[in-house]
Amino acid sequence: MTDANPSSQPETTNQLGTIDPLPVSAVANLVETVRENVTRVIVGHDEEVDHVITTILSRGHVLLDDVPGVGKTMLARSIARSIDCSFRRVQFTPDLLPSDITGVNVFNQKTREFEFQHGPVFANVVLGDEINRAPPKTQSALLEAMEERQVTVDGDTRPLPNPFVVIATQNAIEPNRTYELPFAEVDRFMKKLSLGYPNTDEEAEMLGRTVGHHPIEGLEPVTDLESIVRARETVANVAVEPPVREYASELAGYTREHAHIGASPRGTIALLRAAQARAVLDEREYVIPDDIQHEAPYVFAHRIKTKANGRETDGATVVEDALEHVRVP
Template sequence: MTDVDPTHDMTAESPTDDPLSVSSAASLCRDLEANVSRVIVGHDDVIEHVITAILGRGHVLLEDVPGVGKTMLARSIATSIDCSFRRVQFTPDLLPSDVTGVNVFNQRTREFEFQAGPVFGNIVLGDEINRAPPKTQTALLEAMEEGQVTVDGETRTLPNPFTVIATQNAVEPNRTYDLPFAELDRFMKKLRLGYPDPDEETEMLERTVGHHPIESLEPVTDRETVVRARETVTGIRIEKPVRAYATRLAGYTRENAEFGVSPRGTISLLRAAQARAVTDGREYVIPDDVKREAPVVLSHRIQTTDRGRDGRDVVREGLERVPVEEVTEGCD
């Protein structure tokens, strides 16, 4: 992983007019998945979800109990891409300026100079994000939505690509803070790893009881290639019936929960579906792409008043009840 000059706008250098072919982008996804699987055992579906989120210009929230590999997954993804990587350890005393950066007075030049915070990276790991108070968490809102930060009235563009992979523990509720709903809505996907089964845990122990495989992991791609793959994803066709299906799913959540999916959530769903199509080597989205992505893209954006029913239940019901119009695959 390489360092980046946080004051240098890398967006202009990105070869956005030169996307990869769909087959090359699909091959890139397979290479990344295989590389990360050298470290993370038994979570191929989660690995694929993180990769598609990155290519779909999204951010990822990993929630689970401690010790199941959330941070290691984020590190493995970042190590597999030769780009800038920054890590923020969220704590109760962390300040917003510790994330975004601060202007410091230089006694020699008699001028204020901007010292960039760790948010200036291609992949930013926000570790245990729910241990910091909401005021600090909201420091990420502008960055995650607009790819920029504003400090003392001056706006600075973040590197391209820019992806936040945040972790939060699902235990110790008295020592953590709830993420603001506006922040949750900015995460394309919320994922859970879960405990490995006995065979997977045995294999994991075989790999890690000496030198940890993360120590020898090497990049399999670079920043420029990921930017080009993102451009490939943006060009994937979404026909009107598929767009209408995603809209009906979002509408179902709004009609059957206290707070349903926002328009941002529907956009995230279709971007994730585009990336899913690329992993399958297709130039167009099919309803099954939407169905596979909906549970991890929509569920965390829904709030219910029924204790025995959460966002996952609402999405599951929607997938069962919302009809799909017939789509001619690959149609213009």
């Protein structure tokens, strides 16, 4: 893992200027290797680890939402350390400014010119820790970066490194000391995950690993940036036939008909991309309805708002109903 270098890009293109994808089996092995490395630190969350890795491979961002102390930040750090890429961490606080994330133009006394100092967002993997502790104006600094992979400061637009992934954490408690994420920002996260508490055996195993030196201290990269970029190209090339696309669209339509705010078209695109990554995990070059069904609760639920007793609630139940009632092709 290296410091952020906005100008560095992996050499992954062939003579035609296109990215050479890895074989599907190689990507499945890559995911298994990263998973095994991460589980040296994270105990009992194999499914969540897979979800974060597949989100990276499907060109998305992930939001980890849970109570403090269950390993959200450690999971993000472990995955970032497993990839030899640039990594930056931003600790969100109430006094954090947008320029603290994106960067700022600073006047150089020697050259008598303004120079841009890159913010922490210029990295391959950006950990936004406790993102809901910063006010909405600061949170919104990530909107352009997450959607368009670029940052505009003082009228100048600068591209972000490729790949660019945001892994954000937020606390599910202390509502009086946190800010609710703008819905437009929530919609930019491909998946929203919760870790939950470990069971007794898992917690005992975790304690055994951490009573001395923490295993994160010795975690080494097991793959490089070039392999990740090529693996993402593999995922992008997975076939999604018309019946599967129509199935995803009908699921999204069901949520719009049965909720105050349903899944957005961006959410449907995210669902198909996540399903492509899920297919690669099973060493398939095509998406099947099972992939859609597996990913839908994690991709759609946080994009849906329903009203119960005048209050908005999450859309997990709506997604469950959609999967039950929409005909499977």
